[in-house]
Amino acid sequence: MKPIVIIAAVPQEIELLEKALEHSGRVKSGCFEYIEGTIGNLRVVVCVGGVGKINAAAATAVMIDRYQPQLVVNTGCAGAYIGSGLSIGNLVVASEEVLADDGVVILDGWKDLRYMNLPSVDQGGLRCHNLLPLSRHASEKAMQLADYYGVFLMRGRFATVSTCSGTSQQGAELSDRWNALVENMEGAAVAQVCLRCGVDCLEIRGISNQVEERDLKKWDIPRAVEAVQRFVLKYIEEMDRPDTAPIMRATPEL
Numbered sequence: 001m002k003p004i005v006i007i008a009a010v011p012q013e014i015e016l017l018e019k020a021l022e023h024s025g026r027v028k029s030g031c032f033e034y035i036e037g038t039i040g041n042l043r044v045v046v047c048v049g050g051v052g053k054i055n056a057a058a059a060t061a062v063m064i065d066r067y068q069p070q071l072v073v074n075t076g077c078a079g080a081y082i083g084s085g086l087s088i089g090n091l092v093v094a095s096e097e098v099l100a101d102d103g104v105v106i107l108d109g110w111k112d113l114r115y116m117n118l119p120s121v122d123q124g125g126l127r128c129h130n131l132l133p134l135s136r137h138a139s140e141k142a143m144q145l146a147d148y149y150g151v152f153l154m155r156g157r158f159a160t161v162s163t164c165s166g167t168s169q170q171g172a173e174l175s176d177r178w179n180a181l182v183e184n185m186e187g188a189a190v191a192q193v194c195l196r197c198g199v200d201c202l203e204i205r206g207i208s209n210q211v212e213e214r215d216l217k218k219w220d221i222p223r224a225v226e227a228v229q230r231f232v233l234k235y236i237e238e239m240d241r242p243d244t245a246p247i248m249r250a251t252p253e254l
Contacts, residue, residue: 002070003036003043004236005063009051009186012221013076016229017046032062039233040240045069049186053162056186060193071138071200071239074190075232077208077224078158078182081175082168086182086207089223091153091231093142094203097188098178099130100159121195130178132191135200142204142231145238151231156181158203160188171211183211202235204228 008014018024021037021044028034034047045067049059060072080086099120103112113120113129121128139155146153159180165171174180187203194201206224 003045003067004071005069006046006073007049007059008076011048013225014046020233029066032059039236042240052185053189057189057193060190064197064199072194074187074203075228076205077221078184078205079209079211080182080207081171081211084181088207088220089227090207091228092182092205093139093155094134094158095155096157097132097191098159099188100161100174100178120192132188134191138200138202158187159183165211166214168212
């Protein structure tokens, strides 16, 4: 059976996932080091790709080329735009990703890749510019699982940036432009490579902060990454089940 590949930017975002792997071993391929193991009957590969779109794209390409996975899960933390309805510790799953600051600045202001007539993906009848779809089937399964266990999970559009928003004004500009819920630095790159390779992609993140005037004292990255890793583990455990419905439990734990 094809494995599941999990990609995150930094080690803190995959610590619990690594610990959950059985029969695991560390592997190095080229410039990337990752861990292979199992969760139940499923083969799982966990990779720390590095921060930003270039690292994320390179790691995703290497993982897909080596493993031809059935699913790529991109996880970690994200900042929630003001007005999204998301709070620190909440979970959010991507319906779409957007290359939020890829484009050109002219006298009339910022313009996107469509304006430039430069698609980010153009193959097999699929033509995307800034907006990139993710697997609807995978995100719907996540929503159903969250509903069953009573876990708050919101689904919507994610914005991927190279320059993070450190003010509420910049966050409002991007969220209004793209109708996005959250901001991150890798998701669109992972989604883009998966699209090109025909591999399903699930992106799910924990909220570590609000996108406002940057103040790290208000952030809670440990809470965000712990919550999302526990949910990703539940998601994988359910994938390992022979049926499609979760086992009924009197006291679900996440």
